[in-house]
Amino acid sequence: MKIIEGTISSPKGFHADGLHCGLKKKKKDIGWIVSDVVANAAAVYTTNQVKAAPISITRKAIEHGQTLQAILVNSAVANACTGEQGIKDAESCQKMAAEKLGIEPNNVGIASTGVIGHLLPMKTLQNGIEALQVESGDSYGFHQAILTTDLVTKEITVETVVKGKTVTMSGVAKGSGMIHPNMATMLSFITTDAVISGELLQELLKTTVDATYNQITIDGDTSTNDMVIIMANGCAENEEILKGTPEYTAFVEMFHFVAQTLAKKVARDGEGATKLIEVSVKNGIDRESSRMIAKKVVGSSLVKSAIFGEDPNWGRIICAIGYAGPKIQPEVVDISLGDQEVLKNGQPVPFNESSMLSVLKQDTVCIEVDLKMGQAAGIAWGCDLTYKYVEINACYHT
Amino acid sequence: MKIIEGTISSPKGFHADGLHCGLKKKKKDIGWIVSDVVANAAAVYTTNQVKAAPISITRKAIEHGQTLQAILVNSAVANACTGEQGIKDAESCQKMAAEKLGIEPNNVGIASTGVIGHLLPMKTLQNGIEALQVESGDSYGFHQAILTTDLVTKEITVETVVKGKTVTMSGVAKGSGMIHPNMATMLSFITTDAVISGELLQELLKTTVDATYNQITIDGDTSTNDMVIIMANGCAENEEILKGTPEYTAFVEMFHFVAQTLAKKVARDGEGATKLIEVSVKNGIDRESSRMIAKKVVGSSLVKSAIFGEDPNWGRIICAIGYAGPKIQPEVVDISLGDQEVLKNGQPVPFNESSMLSVLKQDTVCIEVDLKMGQAAGIAWGCDLTYKYVEINACYHT
Numbered sequence: 001m002k003i004i005e006g007t008i009s010s011p012k013g014f015h016a017d018g019l020h021c022g023l024k025k026k027k028k029d030i031g032w033i034v035s036d037v038v039a040n041a042a043a044v045y046t047t048n049q050v051k052a053a054p055i056s057i058t059r060k061a062i063e064h065g066q067t068l069q070a071i072l073v074n075s076a077v078a079n080a081c082t083g084e085q086g087i088k089d090a091e092s093c094q095k096m097a098a099e100k101l102g103i104e105p106n107n108v109g110i111a112s113t114g115v116i117g118h119l120l121p122m123k124t125l126q127n128g129i130e131a132l133q134v135e136s137g138d139s140y141g142f143h144q145a146i147l148t149t150d151l152v153t154k155e156i157t158v159e160t161v162v163k164g165k166t167v168t169m170s171g172v173a174k175g176s177g178m179i180h181p182n183m184a185t186m187l188s189f190i191t192t193d194a195v196i197s198g199e200l201l202q203e204l205l206k207t208t209v210d211a212t213y214n215q216i217t218i219d220g221d222t223s224t225n226d227m228v229i230i231m232a233n234g235c236a237e238n239e240e241i242l243k244g245t246p247e248y249t250a251f252v253e254m255f256h257f258v259a260q261t262l263a264k265k266v267a268r269d270g271e272g273a274t275k276l277i278e279v280s281v282k283n284g285i286d287r288e289s290s291r292m293i294a295k296k297v298v299g300s301s302l303v304k305s306a307i308f309g310e311d312p313n314w315g316r317i318i319c320a321i322g323y324a325g326p327k328i329q330p331e332v333v334d335i336s337l338g339d340q341e342v343l344k345n346g347q348p349v350p351f352n353e354s355s356m357l358s359v360l361k362q363d364t365v366c367i368e369v370d371l372k373m374g375q376a377a378g379i380a381w382g383c384d385l386t387y388k389y390v391e392i393n394a395c396y397h398t
Numbered sequence: 399m400k401i402i403e404g405t406i407s408s409p410k411g412f413h414a415d416g417l418h419c420g421l422k423k424k425k426k427d428i429g430w431i432v433s434d435v436v437a438n439a440a441a442v443y444t445t446n447q448v449k450a451a452p453i454s455i456t457r458k459a460i461e462h463g464q465t466l467q468a469i470l471v472n473s474a475v476a477n478a479c480t481g482e483q484g485i486k487d488a489e490s491c492q493k494m495a496a497e498k499l500g501i502e503p504n505n506v507g508i509a510s511t512g513v514i515g516h517l518l519p520m521k522t523l524q525n526g527i528e529a530l531q532v533e534s535g536d537s538y539g540f541h542q543a544i545l546t547t548d549l550v551t552k553e554i555t556v557e558t559v560v561k562g563k564t565v566t567m568s569g570v571a572k573g574s575g576m577i578h579p580n581m582a583t584m585l586s587f588i589t590t591d592a593v594i595s596g597e598l599l600q601e602l603l604k605t606t607v608d609a610t611y612n613q614i615t616i617d618g619d620t621s622t623n624d625m626v627i628i629m630a631n632g633c634a635e636n637e638e639i640l641k642g643t644p645e646y647t648a649f650v651e652m653f654h655f656v657a658q659t660l661a662k663k664v665a666r667d668g669e670g671a672t673k674l675i676e677v678s679v680k681n682g683i684d685r686e687s688s689r690m691i692a693k694k695v696v697g698s699s700l701v702k703s704a705i706f707g708e709d710p711n712w713g714r715i716i717c718a719i720g721y722a723g724p725k726i727q728p729e730v731v732d733i734s735l736g737d738q739e740v741l742k743n744g745q746p747v748p749f750n751e752s753s754m755l756s757v758l759k760q761d762t763v764c765i766e767v768d769l770k771m772g773q774a775a776g777i778a779w780g781c782d783l784t785y786k787y788v789e790i791n792a793c794y795h796t
Binding site: 048050078115117224306308311314318321323327328331343347348387389390391393 | 449476478481514621703704706707712714716717719721728729741745746783784787788789
């Protein structure tokens with residue numbers, strides 16, 4: 001597998017476009033991904049009980065045949081808490097995109113992100129959909145069109161060889177605030193030209209999301225709109241990837257890498273963040289509890305503020321481990337910040353202040369926790385809590 | 399029941415003192431509460447698995463006979479993650495205080511708050527204990543000596559008449575950061591001269607704490623050191639308060655009022671806070687789920703930031719209700735901010751911008767949520783998330 005320059009339309013047979021239609025003042029706000037042929041598809045959605053209209057439309061579309069041929073995305077307006085009208089509007093968007101592309105509405109997924117409680121301005125969206133291109137589209141424009149408070153686009157493209165055929169996978173994501181466990185205001189779209197069944201994709205997506213997107217946290221909130229969709233259109237014409245084969249292992253690895261890369265980029269671009277925080281828990285009782293502890297540490301406002309202040313306040317780390325939920329043995333826990341051990345068997349270890357400062361000044365701060373209880377591990381990613389986070393969120397909406 | 403001016407030593411037979419012994423640079427850092435006679439006592443402690451040394455010492459003392467005669471408290475150093483030496487130090491403090499007072503060590507409770515992972519400077523503490531007074535103590539000094547990043551002292555004193563005898567109850571608390579569910583770095587001490595058994599006190603304390611202290615959240619972290627202790631020394635010489643009597647009901651009401659007042663004061667004085675946020679959930683399925691939802695809303699960083707920005711961003715409120723956990727029906731939920739309805743049956747209601755602004759400019763912002771599912775209610779309290787919170791926590795320790 002190697003990383004290549006590319007966009008969401010790099011896999012064979014995909015196209016993408018993104019442009020400004022007027023939902024935002026100036027920035028791009030609508031885009032789509034289109035496949036030449038119907039693609040096998042899988043998706044996971046927010047666990048929030050309050051689900052935006054596009055969630056139910058896309059779920060219905062994918063459940064219909066585990067396929068999609070296009071995904072239409074708008075930013076600025078989330079189309080959440082918009083009742084019957086919101087559902088109708090999302091359906092209209094789906095139909096308009098399908099008509100323009102000459103494909104089945106059931107093969108068009110819809111995603112929205114932005115402010116909750118506003119109806120979509122349908123005339124503006126209609127103009128946007130009419131203006132979107134396929135062959136001559138600005139595919140990097142798609143990466144930009146899905147952003148809200150994000151500062152940077154987030155993408156990764158990789159390729160590998162499956163029995164002599166080059167298979168490409170590309171992913172793009174938007175995130176920023178309201179990102180926590182189970183699909184917060186995060187949208188991520190992954191395209192691949194691999195030949196693989198929709199059922200296998202769905203199974204793989206679930207386990208991949210659990211280890212990656214669901215292990216990032218910005219502020220503990222879970223949004224109404226999040227989804228991750230993968231489309232595999234088979235244009236690479238490789239021999240079908242089947243479970244248990246070496247090709248399957250290679251595909252899983254590629255998929256995990258793409259998802260993890262995007263998840264870390266989303267965490268690093270958390271609202272107001274200056275640093276990525278990576279918490280690795282090892283020797284836990286089981287994977288679930290190790291992941292839970294990692295995520296509690298990376299989600300603690302006190303830990304996040306301390307990292308912002310470049311303060312090796314390990315007390316807040318052991319404290320978060322203690323309230324995370326899973327059973328621990330406080331008197332055996334070790335904690336390191338980068339290569340500097342700070343806690344050994346539950347008690348402080350003197351450390352070199354200047355070595356510590358150089359650890360805390362890095363763009364990524366790694367916290368390692370050894371629970372010494374079993375053999376399971378878990379990793380979670382987040383970002384520091386800064387003045388900028390408060391500023392962004394005190395002044396976003398009305 | 400009426401509110402009176404007073405301190406923690408207002409109930410008959412109690413004394414208190416607080417002074418500076420050198421744990422902090424200038425401010426008061428050690429104090430005690432002393433009863434003339436052995437008092438019935440009850441306590442609840444942090445649920446964090448990492449428990450500070452004073453927690454186990456105090457627990458052992460109270461379990462010994464459900465009594466205490468004194469509580470020694472220091473701020474600045476938490477004596478948490480300090481291993482065997484930390485336990486020995488807490489025991490020494492207990493013994494020194496008992497010797498000075500000429501009482502049983504088993505009747506001395508110990509509480510500490512401050513930085514984790516540092517050993518207590520025992521010589522400094524010894525000097526402090528030697529300097530503490532009983533009869534001539536500065537009882538308001540105790541309120542000050544237990545503070546860390548708190549900006550104000552928190553206290554309330556009330557009295558009522560139980561069958562012709564005046565019964566007084568006074569409470570004091572410290573809180574600020576790291577305050578969430580189950581007893582975070584919060585210390586609270588309540589004294590009363592009522593005649594009531596230790597067993598009844600313990601039972602009452604549990605239900606009272608669940609409805610008050612455990613319903614406040616500042617930043618979602620749960621500390622290693624928290625406890626709430628109540629001492630009832632019987633000096634009011636009222637007829638013993640027994641369960642099921644009118645006197646019992648009056649006592650419960652007084653106790654609940656004192657605890658709720660202190661809990662709200664702790665929330666209002668959350669690190670960097672400019673406002674108290676009160677979230678009332680009504681018509682929930684049961685009390686537990688109603689309380690859980692109220693607490694998730696008041697704990698959401700996005701809601702907290704919006705309130706700081708005086709932004710009626712009800713989308714974040716319904717979003718938090720949706721991920722809180724308990725089953726809801728999003729399409730029937732109503733939400734009000736103060737007297738302004740913002741969401742009716744899951745959909746936005748236009749509101750008057752200037753009336754809304756006057757709601758959001760108040761020192762206490764009330765959010766009311768009507769779930770329309772049952773008859774239970776729950777309230778939670780918290781504070782807004784501000785630049786100052788980040789500043790305080792980015793620069794607290796090393």
